[in-house]
Amino acid sequence: MILEVENLSHVYDFGTPFARHAIKNINFSLKANEFVGIIGHTGSGKSTLVQHLNALIKPSGGRILLADEDIHADKTKLKSVRQRVGLVFQYPEHQLFEVNIYKDVCFGPLNMGLEPDEVALRAKEALQLVGLSEELYNKSPFELSGGQRRRAAIAGVLAMHPDILILDEPTAGLDPAGRDAILSQIAKMQKAVGNTVVLVSHNMEEISRLVDRILVMSAGEIFFSGTPAEVFSDTEKLTAAGLAPPPIAILMSELRACGFNIPSGIFTVDAAAEVLTSLKRSEKREKGAEQ
């Protein structure tokens, strides 16, 4: 258990007519080396929740334990909390500020007070990880495409070597190829380094392929959670949470309703193809046996 969230709740603009209960009764924990997905409709509180995890927002109620220590217990340790829990914001490309992306990636490690050699090493490694080649290091953020800027911003957090990496919709607004590239790099890195990754996303399909566990948020609460197979086969609950289940999951549950013998937990095209072909084969076999 490297991170535990207990009874977390947050009210924005408390004590004003604009007060708003953004999240409430949040309980969950993250294990080392786990890949967790968070999904939920727009405004369900995903971004608010993840900003609590690295102490950027103070909870209105409840607490967050990082390695059994309340992250707000010691103010002088906030910086170290933010280094151990790395957060990549929604649309992070807007935060680039340096003259070139290499320098921008160095910002985090420099703030940690690392030696220049170590900083350079980490920056290069992080840029490589997100797939930015060396010719681009000296380019200004203005000269890059949106996707390249996004990668540079992600590298800026990776270079801090967080134990827990949180990505808030890292692929929003990218083309499918760029999306797959970024996600597969992250998955590869997670396997190689063995850190914990939390991925916030609207895209069920991309989440289903990568994560071990999914938290479904709705109206500021964790509505339900489970493995991708459990979550995506429960099309009713997903719909109740204001989410569209993956199309394949809908197809499978309709076929099941028509009397076909289809196991639950099928939500990718590949798995569906496998099940359907085996179904067809067994049907043929039965027919052959009848004749």
Added chain:
Amino acid sequence: MRKIVIGQYYPATSIIHSLDPRIKLGGTVFFIVTLFTVNEWGAYAVAISALASVIALSKVPPKFMFRGLRTMFFILVFTASLNIFLTPGENVLVEWFIFRITSEGVSQAARIGLRLITLVTASTVMTLTTTPIQLTDAIESLLSPLKKIRVPVHEIAMMMTIALRFIPTLMEEVDKIMKAQMARGADFDTGGLVKRAKSLLPLLIPLFISAFRRADELAQAMDARCYRGDVGRTKMKIMRFARRDFIACVIAIIYAVALTALNNFL
């Protein structure tokens, strides 16, 4: 964050909220002017009870009214003490060293203090019940005679409206960028002056970039909708005097008459 932003507006449905913003703006100015003519305690009582009735009608919780006073506190204390010590008079209450407090001084200080409090509260009531956009609309409308002498009233009002519209957006942006840089270990509030100024760069640069981007996009969007300034432009929300606005005017006149009477003839 957002609370600073929306200014002071307190959303509610009340007769005061739905009054024409021109009436509210004109009425507030009128009320403040009348306050300066007031000198008698009876007239103060009328002015304060008039203000209290408006507050009651506005359905805004009274605690919001006095928020504006907090920032005024120093000026209030300063003015009152000047008056206490510097008003000449006969009835000396306390005398010590070069200081002497007279009963005239105390009474004068109380009156000035009361006047200041009433004045600030009156303008607070207006901003609490009128959105900034309504207010600029009212200013544009009230200043429109100046168009005759070529004052670009519409353009000034449009600039004010746009600026007001983008304050919340920019505040949100500041909040977001600040958090994002803090997530990368940035430190905005420790260190010496030079270090602090330097630490603002990671905040200011993205902020300016996005402000310019937004300005550019807004200009294009306005262009695409054929905005070309004041001439021939119609309004979506036309300000029209309703019956309640005439009633408000009548009440204001009665109030002024009562005040003058109390001031001069009692």
